[in-house]
Amino acid sequence: xxxxxxxxxEHAVMAxxxxxxxxxxxxxxxxxLMSFNDQGRLAYEFQxxxxxxxxxxxxxxxxxxxVVKSLQIGFLATLGATLLGTLVAFALVRHRFxxxxxTSLLIFLPMATPEVVMGSSLLALFTSVGLSGSLxxxxxxxxxxxxxxxxxxxxxxxxxxxxxxxxxxxxMDLYANEWQTFWRITxxxxxxxxxxxxxxxxxxxxxxxxxxxxxxxxxVTFPMYVWGxxxxxxxxxxxxxxxxxxxxxxxxxxxxxxxxxxxxA
Amino acid sequence: MPDLDRDPVPGHAGADLTLxxxxxxxxxxxxxxxxxxxxxxxxxFALLGPSGCGKTTTxxxxxxxxxxxxxxxTIAGKDISRLKPYxxxxxxxxxxxxxFPHLDIFENVAFGLRRRGVKDVAGQVGRMLELVELGGFGKxxxxxxxxxxxxxxxxxxxxxxxxQVLLLDEPLGALDLKLRRxxxxxxxxxxxxxxxxxxxxxxxxxxxxxxxDTIAVMNHGVIEQLGSPGELYDSPATTFVSNFLGQSNLVKxxxxxxxxxxxxxxxxxxxxxxxxxxxxxxxxxxxxGVRPEKVHLTGGAGGDGSAPGPGANHLTxxxxxxxxxxxxxxQYLVRMPWxxxxxxxxxNSGARDSFRVGDRVDLRWTSEHTxxxxxxxxxxxxxxxxxxxxxxxxx
Amino acid sequence: xxxxxxxxxxxRTGYLLLLPGLLWLVVFFLVPTIQLAATSLYDPSGxxxxxxxMTWSFSNYWDALSTFRAPFLRSLLYAAxxxxxxxxxxxxxxxxxxxxxxxxxxxxxxxxxAPFFTSFLVRxxxxxxxxxxxxxxxxxxxxxxxxxPGGRLLATSVAVVTGLTYNFLxxxxxxxxxxxxxxxxxxxxxxSDLYADALTSFRKVxxxxxxxxxxxxxxxxxxPAAGDYINAELLGTPRQYMIGNVIDNLFLVQLDYxxxxxxxxxxxxxxxxxxxxxxxxxxxxxxx
Numbered sequence: 001x002x003x004x005x006x007x008x009x010e011h012a013v014m015a016x017x018x019x020x021x022x023x024x025x026x027x028x029x030x031x032x033l034m035s036f037n038d039q040g041r042l043a044y045e046f047q048x049x050x051x052x053x054x055x056x057x058x059x060x061x062x063x064x065x066x067v068v069k070s071l072q073i074g075f076l077a078t079l080g081a082t083l084l085g086t087l088v089a090f091a092l093v094r095h096r097f098x099x100x101x102x103t104s105l106l107i108f109l110p111m112a113t114p115e116v117v118m119g120s121s122l123l124a125l126f127t128s129v130g131l132s133g134s135l136x137x138x139x140x141x142x143x144x145x146x147x148x149x150x151x152x153x154x155x156x157x158x159x160x161x162x163x164x165x166x167x168x169x170x171x172m173d174l175y176a177n178e179w180q181t182f183w184r185i186t187x188x189x190x191x192x193x194x195x196x197x198x199x200x201x202x203x204x205x206x207x208x209x210x211x212x213x214x215x216x217x218x219x220v221t222f223p224m225y226v227w228g229x230x231x232x233x234x235x236x237x238x239x240x241x242x243x244x245x246x247x248x249x250x251x252x253x254x255x256x257x258x259x260x261x262x263x264x265a
Numbered sequence: 266m267p268d269l270d271r272d273p274v275p276g277h278a279g280a281d282l283t284l285x286x287x288x289x290x291x292x293x294x295x296x297x298x299x300x301x302x303x304x305x306x307x308x309x310f311a312l313l314g315p316s317g318c319g320k321t322t323t324x325x326x327x328x329x330x331x332x333x334x335x336x337x338x339t340i341a342g343k344d345i346s347r348l349k350p351y352x353x354x355x356x357x358x359x360x361x362x363x364x365f366p367h368l369d370i371f372e373n374v375a376f377g378l379r380r381r382g383v384k385d386v387a388g389q390v391g392r393m394l395e396l397v398e399l400g401g402f403g404k405x406x407x408x409x410x411x412x413x414x415x416x417x418x419x420x421x422x423x424x425x426x427x428x429q430v431l432l433l434d435e436p437l438g439a440l441d442l443k444l445r446r447x448x449x450x451x452x453x454x455x456x457x458x459x460x461x462x463x464x465x466x467x468x469x470x471x472x473x474x475x476x477x478d479t480i481a482v483m484n485h486g487v488i489e490q491l492g493s494p495g496e497l498y499d500s501p502a503t504t505f506v507s508n509f510l511g512q513s514n515l516v517k518x519x520x521x522x523x524x525x526x527x528x529x530x531x532x533x534x535x536x537x538x539x540x541x542x543x544x545x546x547x548x549x550x551x552x553x554g555v556r557p558e559k560v561h562l563t564g565g566a567g568g569d570g571s572a573p574g575p576g577a578n579h580l581t582x583x584x585x586x587x588x589x590x591x592x593x594x595x596q597y598l599v600r601m602p603w604x605x606x607x608x609x610x611x612x613n614s615g616a617r618d619s620f621r622v623g624d625r626v627d628l629r630w631t632s633e634h635t636x637x638x639x640x641x642x643x644x645x646x647x648x649x650x651x652x653x654x655x656x657x658x659x660x
Numbered sequence: 661x662x663x664x665x666x667x668x669x670x671x672r673t674g675y676l677l678l679l680p681g682l683l684w685l686v687v688f689f690l691v692p693t694i695q696l697a698a699t700s701l702y703d704p705s706g707x708x709x710x711x712x713x714m715t716w717s718f719s720n721y722w723d724a725l726s727t728f729r730a731p732f733l734r735s736l737l738y739a740a741x742x743x744x745x746x747x748x749x750x751x752x753x754x755x756x757x758x759x760x761x762x763x764x765x766x767x768x769x770x771x772x773x774a775p776f777f778t779s780f781l782v783r784x785x786x787x788x789x790x791x792x793x794x795x796x797x798x799x800x801x802x803x804x805x806x807x808x809p810g811g812r813l814l815a816t817s818v819a820v821v822t823g824l825t826y827n828f829l830x831x832x833x834x835x836x837x838x839x840x841x842x843x844x845x846x847x848x849x850x851x852s853d854l855y856a857d858a859l860t861s862f863r864k865v866x867x868x869x870x871x872x873x874x875x876x877x878x879x880x881x882x883x884p885a886a887g888d889y890i891n892a893e894l895l896g897t898p899r900q901y902m903i904g905n906v907i908d909n910l911f912l913v914q915l916d917y918x919x920x921x922x923x924x925x926x927x928x929x930x931x932x933x934x935x936x937x938x939x940x941x942x943x944x945x946x947x948x
Binding site for chain 3: 012014016017018021023024025026027028030032034046050084085087090091092094095096097103105106109110112113114115117118120121122123124125127128139142143145146149150152153155203206209210213214222223226227230234238239241243245246248249250252254257
């Protein structure tokens, strides 16, 4: 019995895990496959192989513009959320203040709120102050910073809490003033956490549909474009973008972890 | 045993570290209570005590990592009590070493020099790494070094700044026993070589006695006793010191008189003598103390004609209740007629057969090894194995 | 005294650091959420143009619940099933990464996240292809007679739950992995020494120790799944619509703000209650 049990945990668990990974990659396989689809009228089935989609990625009107819009918003939202969230994380870990419990709750709540509630309530706010007519780039940005912020706080806070305060004390002991201690010791040691938070923010922002859908005005991000196209039948170039995103992100993460292996943090 | 009267490093006389009525409170808890202390220039000074006794807080106040609630700290007459850590001529070897993981060994050691804008960083770092026998390790990262090597880097990183005082916070605590012994000798060598004042915080009495030439024993935020290891061991001032530094037998006794050099006491019917200089109390009830290895056992049952001569103390009527063979010595527990168990260490010199459980024995020792302590003090203060036992029983 | 001085100084810096981030959350999250709660009590006969009057119309809730009872229950049911499925899939994967992967651990972690670098919508549309009537999954199931001839996967509850399970799987895997990884392997060895049976030592040691991750993962999966409407929209039909579809429609198409707000508040309340009950039952107060 115990030998059987051991064999099962040795091999079966890994086998199941592999199957789950296959399940996770199944749609990716389809995205890559469909990016080469010689698409006729039926948008969701593979008709035949072609490179045409890759040769003309910006073919469908408005798609590449939407991608650029998403990149811009993603970049700015990442910048804003990472900056604000990092400051909050530092305050939470390193400083004493009143209302800590309320602050923690306020940071936790957006992560526990369904996006449809967040998006709709924000729209209601903008409407009630008479801004519903001018929604667009700025309102999407405001919303994205809002929902990315909590994730940044949690990520950076975890890294910061794991940082031994003796490091900073040692730096001060070795003639580094507060400013030098922060930039030479604290910041470099927390940086991987900030980087991770930034990557997370970017992917959350770039990929967001629900909140954006409520607050986008006439601005079309990539998910908005896909949503609109899905009603009519999506152009295969959408899958080209999906494939490129996948490859870029994978390269970034693998590259990052290789870099980290060379310089253990 | 280090020579206590050796001169401090010439030319630096007066660069002492002085703490005057230093108090540190955390809320209602007083970690350090009105502490006065002078550490002479060039000393290897140990602050010894159990965890929570205030020794680390004292160290951190000297380093500038805590601000005293009250009192002043001076080095060479200059008040540093309120200075930022980076403005003090003091460096610290941290307990966990606190090496910067994102910098290599060279940059770790060079850190202090670079902050102060010192020239010839490379040369100095190279020489310092040689001193701690880590030449050629400069390009490695802290994570790639063993515990002992990291410890040396931490030491080099602090020493390279030539501080007036080097603080060591349990620097050997994370090392295994063998490495710890090696590093004790190493630290002592380096201190002698550089001549800088070392203030070393530890809870390990053996470590303190091996390395330091002056020890301050701390308990509950105050210094119980300060002196050379020999003084503390042979003439403890309190039951705490007598138990925390080595082991002691403490027998309740009444002072009955004194002669030229000795105080005479009566312990459960036996007359004992103790040198007056080792008597912390000269009237009323006292603890008469003696170290286990100072005591000799003789076959008991009412004496055998070897009556105690002058200058010898004698307790009769014991029964061996436990024998542990340690190798170099044998450790006996002897139950006395009044119920107390006393500890005796006998060298295994081979001169005599050892006793067995149940044997009747008498205890004798030279009276100059006797010390008298205030009987108001807890006989088990500072006895960690006893504390562990009672704590275990309580929970 | 000086100690109190430094305390005040640090806390002033603390407030300065907190201020911008918290202000952002207050203005763009807390205020709208409170306003949403207020909106849910407005006079339903008002309109966006004429404005709404605050009439404390608690009947909005009754109306919302009675009109949209089906999508409500469907949301909770779909989310619950998807969460359980995600747990069943994620646990072996997280376990394998934590204990069996050896030097491939990091690679496997990357592989877990990697599929989610592509757009949520693009992935969900890929499921539309996978589950399509002539796709290999439907065909295989028909051959095996699990699915009747002419039976569909797309536009059914199965498709919606599959999509939900898939899309929120990493939120289950990662917290599970994090808490499994912290378990000291010696504990498991000690227990197999004491219990001998692998299954028992899993039940008595590994599972309880992974509880914090399990709770976190379940919540992180359930909450977004319950509020999602993309999967129902793209993989289902109006018969599979969830409460998210209803809120979206009320807000953006029918412009019936009070009803939409009432639905949102009910969804929030249902989630909060379930989370609290669940956290208490699971015996952990650790939310994040």
